[in-house]
Amino acid sequence: MNEASHELYVSQPALSSSVKELENELGIEIFTRSSQGIALTVDGAEFLTYARQVLDQASLLEERYKNAKPRKQLCSVSTQHYMFAVEAFVEMINSIKSDEYEFTIRETRTKDIINQVANMLSEIGIIYLSDFNKDVIGKMLREKHLEFHPLFRAPLHVFISRNNPLAGKKKVTMDDLKPFPFIQYEQGEEGSFFFAEEAVWPEYSPKQINVTDRATILNFIIGLNGYTVCTGIDNGDLNNEKIVTVPLDTDETMLVGWITNERAKLSKAAENYLEKLKSVVADHGYNLID
Incomplete structure (x- = not known):
């Protein structure tokens, strides 16, 4: 107890009093006391195991946030299956000046995107709204405290084989x-037409054919x-020698945008990604929505 009080810069009586208060609060006896000194009880030994874990976690926190070295950049994005979203992600990573980073991009189902942003597993989600789905999707976003930010409006196209x-x-x-064959992205057991990535369908x-990933859909085309309905934005991944985009004769459009959690502040990497996203869309000839 003498050595412990010196380490903590407190008096021995004050330390003994603190230990006694802790024992009373927890309802256990941590030390047995005798004329020969003190010793750990069985409960005290178990308590010490948990206490060491707490101290180890505290040390990790200090090492993580008090280290003078620049912290690792983090960013997570969830998106429907858009090639321009991946293209912007690549440009964002190439533009950063950091020795360490950890980035995640998930091409996934519409409902999963919404839930991942709501649960703060992703900072940004990329989805579209249409006249058909805007009421249902909009209600879900409001209930989950999410905000939709319009990016651009796209006339509908189809991907077909050359x-x-x-x-x-x-x-x-x-x-x-x-x-x-009509090829569409599968939305799971709880999926509905309101969550479909295709703004129109036959x-x-x-x-x-229902698929879960972009590479499969291109191979099936x-x-x-087969064919699928899309925004019409393509890039090198599309393999222009084998696949073309053709405008679809319809008045329907897709309002593509990103969603964020209204209770979260975007990281610098996420803000950088949004700038690259806007740049990529503009480079493909689409008018950005302010």
């Missing part, structure tokens, strides 16, 4: 596409001569 007989047309209709499609 070998598709429709590839040379200036516009295609849903009737034109009936003979071909009233009836005898050939329909080429290998099965």
Whole structure:
């Protein structure tokens, strides 16, 4: 007790009193006391194990946040399956000046994007609104204290194989596409049309394929001569020698934007990502929404 009081810069009676108060508060006896000194009880030994864990965690906190070295940059984004979102993520990473970072991008289902931003697993979520889904999605965002920030409005296009007989047309209709497999992103057991990534879909499609990732959908467009509905923004990942985008003859549009948690402040990396996102969209010829 003498050595402990010296280490803590307190008097021995004050330390003994503090230990006694702790024992009373926890309802256990940590030390046995005798004329020969003190010793740990069984409860005291167990308590000491937990106490050491707390001290170890406190040391980790100090090492993490009091270290003079610049902290590791962190950023997480959840998005529907948009190539421009990934393109902007690459540009963001290439632009940072940091020896350490940990970034996460998740291409996932619409409902998962909303939940991940609501639970602060992601700082930013990228989704679209349409006349069909805006009421349902908007209500869900309000209930989860999320804000939707419009980025750009996109006329609808389809991705089809360059070998598709429709590839040379200036516009295609849903009737034109009936003979071909309709490929859409699967939204899970709780999915509904309101969460669909495709802003329009055929009233009836005898050939329909549900997929979960972008690479698969592109392979099916080429290998099965299928199609999917999209914004029309492409990049090098699209493989322009095999896949083309063709405008869809419809008045429907997609209002693409990002969602954030109104109770969270964006990191510098997340703000950087948004700037790159705007730049990528503008470079593809779309007008940004202020």
